[in-house]
Every structure is written in structure tokens, then in C-alpha cells.
Amino acid sequence: MTAFKHSAADTRLLRATGDGLVGDNRLAVSEARLTTESAGVLQVQGTGGAPARSVAVRLLPAPGVPADVVVAPAALVQEHRLTPDEGWELVSADALTPAVLELELPSGPSLDEATAILREAPLLCGHVFAHGSEALPDAWVDASGTLFRVRQALDHGGQVLRGLLRIGAETRLTLFAPGGRSGVDIVVLADCSGSMSIDDIPAAARDEGKWLGRLRSGSAGSTISRMNALKDALGSMIDARTRYDGVGTRFALVRFDHDQEPVFPARWGMEEVADAHSVQQLRGAVSLLDFRQSGTDIGRALHKAGELLHRYGVPGNDRLVVLVSDGAHFAPLPEERSGESLSGTQDPVSLMEDLHSGLDIRLHAVGISDDSLFDRWWQAQRHHPGWTPQAHESMVPNHRMLGELVAVAGGDRQRIGGLDVLEEYFAELGSGVVRAVGRPARPRLPRLQLTSRELAAGPPRRATSDPRQRRTWEAAVEEALIAYSRVCEASRARLGYQLLRSSPPDDFARLRRQCADRADFTAWLSVTYQVFNERLHAPLRRPRKDPAVLDLPALSMPFWDGRMAQLHELRNFYHHDRDMEERAEHNRIAGVIIQKHTGSYAPPESDADAWRALQLGLVRDLAALLNEAHSILDAAPGPDPVPAVPEGTAAGGARIKSQGYD
Structure with a gap:
């Protein structure tokens, strides 16, 4: 690039x-x-x-x-x-291009309507966004005027992507609909083959009384079996789904190895999990899941799931198969058999492709355990009799087929990992449904809405300060604002009130801004005048003949020596009609102030250096004035305490009294 x-x-x-x-x-x-x-x-x-x-x-x-x-x-x-x-x-x-981008259904459109919006949005392909950092707020994607919140972005291996991302032509879009707005019929196929007995899943502590908490409590480093991890995760799904009412959803749980057997409902079919009784029945059914010392037939299990969804699903609901397996018994066909004609159940990938295209059935695959979890567990078994450095392939998790099944079933989710991955997936499944949208439409970029005349007529670039000039300005402003804060704090302590009333943060932000021409300076001057003059304690704003009118007379020296008056004179000069006869003397005073700081009585409107010099000179004078005022305040005694002397006896001390603003 x-x-x-x-x-x-x-x-x-x-x-x-x-x-x-x-x-x-x-x-x-x-x-x-x-x-x-x-x-x-x-x-x-x-x-x-x-x-x-x-x-x-x-x-x-x-x-x-x-x-x-x-x-x-x-x-x-x-x-x-x-x-x-x-x-x-x-x-x-x-920018990284996600393989899968999951968006959340916004309020307003239905799931079908939102799916159509995403499929047809002409500007979605190529959209750039930042996502995944703790410092970043939620990322949103605008699809033809409808905003979709980004839930997650995944790479081809199912790992979460973070940082600067860009939707590509090959990005698969999915849409998450919360349970309160979606209906989905779900068949969970639970692998109960012998390899599910392997306890290579790290346990995690949980409070007593939680689902299967007894299986997860224990010492650090303890593990549970793949089967118990599955049962625990199914409990998370049940907990999440019971929070949503009024959605027509049917559910079936099927255990499989070489054969299939209904777990919930007890006979072949599907039931809604909509009341306390059905929830309790499902929990009981999950608790009875157990492994058997047998192999795995994923093809026959998928065939049974498709039959259940076709016969017992709710019309209009999404149809979803959730296949949960360690995949340990998967062995691809050898090359010499790759051309054979197989029955549907002997070729699970082709069968799933048919179920998706013919019955619109989608598949999520959840792979239990992974190579690193298993290897860690297997190495810990080295002290057992009969241990060998190479574990038998029937024990090692193998998720290759799960990935192939997902690829032909609409590109929906594939998750692989331990207990945290299972729980996260099933909690989300309980709280909503994810629908595959497909890939974004080919980008159709509109024309630029500005004409060539408008592009050429834009304002010329205004001069900017060099780095040294900028640093000098920022240091001067910082000194003035620090002095401002010190005067406010010291006046509260010594006088009982602030000499300068508080200003909104936006005023200080504008005060820090370096000008580039006369218009900039005039705008800056208005804010500076408000902060330092209009909000100044009223008796100090106009010089008097007798400083005794002040609570602390010594403050007259810095505030009345002409430095604060510069703001007043310049503000009137730039905001009033300078041609008026009665303004002649004030115009002369303003000219002297401008000439003192810039070397010229009338700088050109676009002379950035001159206006910045005037701005810098005023700020430096303000900083010096406020620092002197702080020294006077710091040396003065505090306000008189409440008298603790007999009535009629005067308290001593400087002539300082507490009072508000005029």
C-alpha cells in the first residue's frame, strides 16, 4: 500500500x-x-x-x-x-478482514427484514471500523441507514479479531437476535462416545448452589471430563433461555455414539421449554447424560436431527442443529475410497449440505477440548502404568469434520475449547439466535456530492505555527491557567471567596487554541475576556482611586496596573464601531497595545505571526499578573474566625472580611 x-x-x-x-x-x-x-x-x-x-x-x-x-x-x-x-x-x-462478522439485530426491523438490509447494503463491503479494545466504545456498522452493533469478529480459525478491521468480499455476515425477539427450533446432538470420558477440561471454581458446582469446585489445576463440561454448559443455556417469554421455540436433546437416543423429550419429538415444569424436566434429562465405551456416527445423528426439525419444528422459526463433540473418532476416507458412492449417513458433510440447501437447516459446531488441553492432560498421566508418549488417536480431539460441516451449513459458528468456550456459547444460544446472512453485496459507490467548483472554491489552507512556536504558546497558556487555579484556591483560603468565578471547561479549551488570523484572535479574545475580566470579583474590575475599597488593598497593584485593562480595551476596539468620534482615544490606546506586542499598529488580517504574537503577549501578561496576585494572597492572613471573645470586644487582624460577589 x-x-x-x-x-x-x-x-x-x-x-x-x-x-x-x-x-x-x-x-x-x-x-x-x-x-x-x-x-x-x-x-x-x-x-x-x-x-x-x-x-x-x-x-x-x-x-x-x-x-x-x-x-x-x-x-x-x-x-x-x-x-x-x-x-x-x-x-x-x-486493517484485518474478518472471516466472520457477527452483528446484533437492532430495534425496529424483524430478523427477516434486518437480514435483507444487510444482504442488499451497497456500501457494507469495504466498511472500516475499530473493535475489541477495552478503550473503545461499541462499534457500529451503518447498513443503508440502519445501525447494527458489532458483537464479534472472528478469523478463519475462529479466533477473536481486535483492532482496525475492514469488511471484505469474503466476510461471512451473521446476525444475532436476542431471545425476546426470535424463535428458533434447536436440536442439540450430544456426543456420548467413550472419548467423552477423558477429563482434560480444566475446572473453575463456582459458588455452591450453581449448576453442577460440585463438579467444578476443587483445587487449582483440577479437571473434569468432557462429558461433565458439556452438561455444565447445557445448564448455562437453560438458565439463559428461561429469561425470555413469549417466543415459540421447540427443543430436543439427543445423545449419540454409534446409535441415537432421545434425552429430551423422553420420546422422539420436540417440546417447548416454556414453564417451570419443562425446565425442570430438561435439567433432569441433562443430568442423566453419560458416555458409553463406543465409537461415533455423526452422519446418522445429523439425519435424525434433520428429521426432528422437519416433522416437529414451528413454521417460520429458524432451524438449528448444535453438534457438540470432541471429534476424536473422525477419520477421513482414504484416497483409494474417495470416489466411492456412499449412503447419506456415511458422508456427513454431503448430508449436512443437503439439509441446509433443502430444508434451510443450519449448523453450529462446538468442539470440546483442543490439542493443547489434551496434551497438557496427557503429559500429566505419564506416571500411570502403560503410558506412552503418543496417545491413541481415539483419545485426541479432532475437529476437522466439525469445520467442514460448518462450511457447508451456511457458514455459522464453530467454537473449539474448554469449559469457558462451551459456557459462553451455550449462554448465548440460550439468550438468542444467530442467523447466517451471507457475504456482503458487491460495493456500489455513489458519486462525490461536491462539484469541481466547490472543490476548487474551498478556503485556502491557513497558516499553522512551527513546532517551536507551538510549544512556546502551549507553555505560556499552561502557566496562565496554573496561576488562575492558584489564585482561585488562595482567594478562597484568604478571603473566603474566589476572585475569579468558575468557567465552563469549553471556555478553557477555546482559550488554549492558537489563532491564525484576526477573526480567530477576535473569537479567542471574547472568551479570554469572559474568563479573566467578566468573571473577576467586581470591585477589582475597574481601577479606583482608593484601594481601601478592596478587602485586600494590595491586590490593586497587579490588577490595576494596566495589564488587565488590555483585555477591556482590545475587546471594545474589535467589537465596537471604531469610527465613532468618542472612541478616538480608546482606539489610540488599543493601537498602542497592539503595537507593543506585534510591532505594528494595524497587522494585516491574515498575518498569522502578528496575531499569535499579540495573543502570546496578552497571555504572558495575564500569567505574570496572576502570579503576583497569588503571592499577595499567599502572604495575607486567612479570614477572621468566628469571634470567641466576650461580646463588645473587637477581633484583631488585617482588614479582610468574607463577602460574595457584587
């Missing part, structure tokens, strides 16, 4: 509104700078003490965009408070 970088120092930032290429987090850039679309990161500098932000964006080269222009959605500019001429940088970045 060609290196790409834009910043406020070299780029004009234009805003776009309405429908078109630029919208959501899609930005248009010059084809001369970026030849193919890319993921990117918009880095926004924090203001007013706020942290910097990184925004995931989709960069789209567009005809007619000048090389020094970036076109951004107006809503994004407003949301992140982008200032066109400072504080942002745009760079291209590598």
Missing part, C-alpha cells in the same frame, strides 16, 4: 453533506495521493485536557479532488470537533 498522510499543516479540509460518496466514516481524497481505497485512521488532538482520539475511517480516491484536499462528512467533523487548520492528521493503515 502506498504511504499516505495528510494533516492540517498541508491540507484543506472540506465538509460534505447530503447523500453521496462522503458519509458515515467515508472520506474522499485525491487519486494522485491514493490509487485504491484503503483503511485509515484520523487522529484528532485533544483540547482542554481531553485525550487525543483515533477514528477509524474509509479512504476513497475520487476524481476531481485536489491533491491538498480531504473531503469529510460534516457530521464527523462536528462530532469530533475538527478544526480545519490544526489538531488533526490522517494516515492510511492496514
